[in-house]
Amino acid sequence: MKQTRIPLDNKVILLTGAFGLIGKTLSKAILESGAKLVLCDHNASKIEDMREHLLPFREGADYLICITDITSSSACAKCVDDAVGAFDHIDVLINNAAIDAKFDAQSNDVLNATRFENFPIEQLDRSYEVNIKGLILITQTVVRQMLKQQNGNIINVASTYSLVAPNQSLYDFGSEEIHYKPVDYVATKSMIPNLTRYLATFYAKDNIRCNAIAPHGIFNHHSESFVVNFEKLSPMGRMAGRDEMTGPFLFLASDASSYMTGSVLTVDGGWTAW
Ligand SMILES: NC(=O)c1ccc[n+]([C@@H]2O[C@H](COP(=O)([O-])OP(=O)(O)OC[C@H]3O[C@@H](n4cnc5c(N)ncnc54)[C@H](O)[C@@H]3O)[C@@H](O)[C@H]2O)c1
Structure with missing residues (x-):
């Protein structure tokens, strides 16, 4: 699905989790919208793949890894x-990196088969470290720069599971082993809407905005049984294409959303509407 681009006029955007499913598509859309991009991710094995994906944009001039x-x-x-050395300032921080046990064909997470009462509590630390502590740490670091500049815009990536509980029947594929969306993801993502309001109000007078985006159900080679379950539960009756996330992100990153702060924009095909 081809999406219209919203101009970002040389804004400098720092995107965490830039090499992942959303990050990869969003990186290209950001560059195509005229912004400079700092791609932040810990997975060094994906650098070459990203360089190829971002051609013909120029590393060093248009983007920095x-x-x-x-x-x-x-x-x-x-x-x-x-980032500041390369592009002088940071207009937008997109907090997109997260640990998320997935159900697509590339995921093999054993935690998907663990009921809440048996969830290994030490696994919570892994998600807490990235989804809460890491998000706050990179935000503190970028906000110090935004305060110096006297402007900034933070976009936190939440989830529908920041807002509602998972409907666990989505993960019942009719096999003997029943799957569940694990509690670590839901617990850590649940803090994002209120952290967004915290940051929005804390920095409103400093010309720094903060909003969240809550995506849901981006298709990534999921099994047919997953897709069938999803279609039954979704008001729009389908999963999202990756490109369908970019418009809402670019909107929040742009000046078109200049009077928005503290809000959570759902991009979920109506999942949280019933
Ligand atoms: N895919 C979906 O359908 C969906 C739905 C709802 C919400 N989300 C949210 O969107 C965001 C991106 O999701 P995605 O599907 O692209 O995930 P993904 O797993 O494909 O990508 C996450 C990226 O974060 C990076 N990362 C993980 N830990 C890191 C760390 N400590 N430091 C730096 N980078 C780190 C990973 O290397 C990876 O590239 C997440 O916040 C997720 O919760 C996704």
Whole structure:
């Protein structure tokens, strides 16, 4: 599905989780919209793939790759220093990196078969480290720069599971082993709407906005049984194409949303509407 681009006029955008499913599509859309982009991800094995994906944009001139673990304060500081060194300032931070047990063909997460009462509590630490601590750490680091500039825009990536419980029947594929969306994701993502309101109100007078986006159900080679379940439960009766996420992100990153702060924009085909 081809999406209309919203001009971003040389804005500088720092995107975490830039090498993932949403990050990869969004990176290209951001560059096509005229912004400079800092791609922040900890997965160095994907660098070459991303360089190829972003052609004909020029590394160094149009974008910068920062291999960064957002749970490390020194790595976050280096990423922000490098971004400002390359592009002078940071207009927009998109907090997109997260740990998420998935159900697509590339995911093999054993946690998908774990009921709540048996969920290994130490696994919560892994999600907490990235989805809460890492998000707050990179935000603190970027906000210090935004305060110096006296402007900024933060977009937190939430989920429908920040707003409603998973309908676990989505993950019942009729096999003997029943699957569940695990609690670590739901618990950590649930804090995003209120953290967004916290940051929005904390920095409103400093000309720094903060909004969240809550996507749902992006198709990524899911099994037929997953897609059939999804279609039955979704008001729009289908999963999202990756390109369908880019418009709402670009809108929040642009000045078209200049009077928005503290809101959560759902991009879920109506999932949370019933
Ligand atoms: N895919 C969906 O359908 C969907 C639905 C709702 C919400 N979301 C949210 O959208 C965001 C992106 O999802 P996605 O599907 O692209 O996920 P993904 O797993 O494909 O990508 C996440 C990226 O984050 C990176 N990352 C993980 N830990 C990191 C760390 N410590 N430091 C830096 N980078 C790190 C990973 O390397 C990966 O490239 C997430 O916040 C997710 O919760 C996705």
